[in-house]
Amino acid sequence: MEHQLNTLKVKSLGIDTYYENIVFMRSDCQICRSEGFTALTRLVIHHDGKSIIATLDVVHSELLQKNEAALSDVALKRLDVKDGDLISISHLKPIESLSDVRAKMYHKKIDEAAYYRIINDVTDGLYSDIEIAAFIAGCAGDNLDLDEITWLTKAMIDSGSKLKWNGKIILDKHSVGGLPGNRTTPIVVAIVASAGLTIPKISSRAITSPAGTADTMETITKVNLSIEKIKEVVNKEGGCFAWGRLARLSPADDILITIEKALDVDSPGQMIASVLSKKAAAGSKYVVIDIPFGETAKVRTHEDALKLQYYFKTVGNAIKLNIEALITDGSQPIGKGIGPSLEAMDVLSVLRNQKDAPNNLKEKSLMFAGALLELSGKIEKGKGISEARHILESGKAYDKFERICLAQGAFKEPTFAMYKTEIKSKIVGNVTSIDNRKLAKIAKLAGAPQSPSAGIYFDSPIGTKVEKGQTLFTIYSESEGELQYAVDYLKSVNSIIKIV
Numbered sequence: 001m002e003h004q005l006n007t008l009k010v011k012s013l014g015i016d017t018y019y020e021n022i023v024f025m026r027s028d029c030q031i032c033r034s035e036g037f038t039a040l041t042r043l044v045i046h047h048d049g050k051s052i053i054a055t056l057d058v059v060h061s062e063l064l065q066k067n068e069a070a071l072s073d074v075a076l077k078r079l080d081v082k083d084g085d086l087i088s089i090s091h092l093k094p095i096e097s098l099s100d101v102r103a104k105m106y107h108k109k110i111d112e113a114a115y116y117r118i119i120n121d122v123t124d125g126l127y128s129d130i131e132i133a134a135f136i137a138g139c140a141g142d143n144l145d146l147d148e149i150t151w152l153t154k155a156m157i158d159s160g161s162k163l164k165w166n167g168k169i170i171l172d173k174h175s176v177g178g179l180p181g182n183r184t185t186p187i188v189v190a191i192v193a194s195a196g197l198t199i200p201k202i203s204s205r206a207i208t209s210p211a212g213t214a215d216t217m218e219t220i221t222k223v224n225l226s227i228e229k230i231k232e233v234v235n236k237e238g239g240c241f242a243w244g245r246l247a248r249l250s251p252a253d254d255i256l257i258t259i260e261k262a263l264d265v266d267s268p269g270q271m272i273a274s275v276l277s278k279k280a281a282a283g284s285k286y287v288v289i290d291i292p293f294g295e296t297a298k299v300r301t302h303e304d305a306l307k308l309q310y311y312f313k314t315v316g317n318a319i320k321l322n323i324e325a326l327i328t329d330g331s332q333p334i335g336k337g338i339g340p341s342l343e344a345m346d347v348l349s350v351l352r353n354q355k356d357a358p359n360n361l362k363e364k365s366l367m368f369a370g371a372l373l374e375l376s377g378k379i380e381k382g383k384g385i386s387e388a389r390h391i392l393e394s395g396k397a398y399d400k401f402e403r404i405c406l407a408q409g410a411f412k413e414p415t416f417a418m419y420k421t422e423i424k425s426k427i428v429g430n431v432t433s434i435d436n437r438k439l440a441k442i443a444k445l446a447g448a449p450q451s452p453s454a455g456i457y458f459d460s461p462i463g464t465k466v467e468k469g470q471t472l473f474t475i476y477s478e479s480e481g482e483l484q485y486a487v488d489y490l491k492s493v494n495s496i497i498k499i500v
Helices: 030-035 073-079 098-105 112-123 129-139 146-157 185-194 213-217 227-237 251-263 268-281 302-318 340-351 359-376 384-393 396-408 436-445 480-492
Strands: 007-012 022-026 042-047 050-059 068-071 086-091 171-175 199-203 239-243 286-293 322-329 419-424 429-434 455-458 471-477 497-499
Touching (some): 068 073, 112 146, 129 251, 146 251, 146 302, 171 199, 171 359, 185 213, 185 239, 185 396, 199 213, 213 239, 286 302, 322 359, 340 396, 419 480, 436 471
Parallel strands (some): 199 239, 286 322
Antiparallel strands (some): 007 086, 022 068, 429 497
16 A cells, blocks of 8 residues: 555656756645645666656646656656656655764864765665755865875775776876866877877866866767777777766766856865866876866965965875976967867867967967876976877877877867857957956857857967957857857946057
8 A cells, every 4th residue: 555655646747957866746636635845855766676856846737647746857868767657755864974064064174984974865766956065165275284185085086987907007197176167188198198108088178167178079079978998999009088977987086077167266275176086086196186266266366376286286186196296387378279179279270280270279289298208207307298299290199189089089170169259359458457257257248168169269268369350269059049149248347358
């Protein structure tokens, strides 16, 4: 009798809730009435030996029959059910780790075991988006000390799969972000792999920026690779450009990033745990970190950059990673493109040694490739950049890049979005400063990174002498509405590019 009371028939409504499992039931169905379930109640949904945790949304209409329950698209997939299948529903037992989250929200230090409990429960799907957001908020700002960052990193590493490379020296590179463009990583990977070294690049999607490395590379090749495919590509070519989700490398990180993106939050402690957990899970041993700082970058001051540099090295040592963190100029965009396709065009122009390739992107890429070559011990100190330059300018790096992409399943040319508008200077003068955050926001309002070919083509770096009517940058969008949205924002703010 109890089984019948707690059983409903599945109905698919085609509702996309991204990664959160949602179940929809009528307020007057037998389960809601007898159990007293209300909206946002967390429930366990069972079918044929499988179960998932889902959040309840209550329906007050004829959208569903009393004997029906609808599941979001992702819940249907995870539970492997279709229209007409029967599911049973039960209460979710209290989640003990939420008490740890509440302690963190009140700025209390929690121990290593608490971080393992939280991350394991997040990975197992026990947390709702609201509960994950509470954990992220509790860790934001400076609310994680070095011990806690280390414990969080270790818990995230152990939450998923790990890659092993049979004694090879594994290299990697990462930027903390916050600077438009700055797409050095694909160039660095191509150079380092061309030198005969191993650099499996496992990247995340953008969190608060108009593009991440995975977003950019997806405009050229396939990035959603399994562990088996990553190993195949790396063993063949020495490097790869992969998104970590399918490979389940630090899967908790991907879940947290989804909520961080919605909150537009990327706090230092969680960022360090995110970056280093991915590196360690990918089997990396030597990692170079880019920390750009500037008034409108993510890292605002040199003092903050030094603190971040120390934290990266200290946590890296704790998880047996050899970290070299380089503090770089974050006063302006690196390259001309801001947005996945536009940044991909920059990458290709540098690799192809085109005359119009952005020189600042080329030189910064050479600096980081050189640092990795020296860190590996393959090239002696002081000669890394010159060796990297030789590899790039000889064409070997582009050849390697193309081979990696083809091994991953595709090589295609990125394209511009259909709609564009040019932003022109109203005065004569010299560019003296650039607001990176506002520039990045315009690119996001234009549709990046969700619309891959949207973004900004930027052509007025600091020091540029401009004439009245000269184009400072061009906004690209895949729809007229988004383009207008970006232009309206531009009109509502103070000058993004200062010209005197």
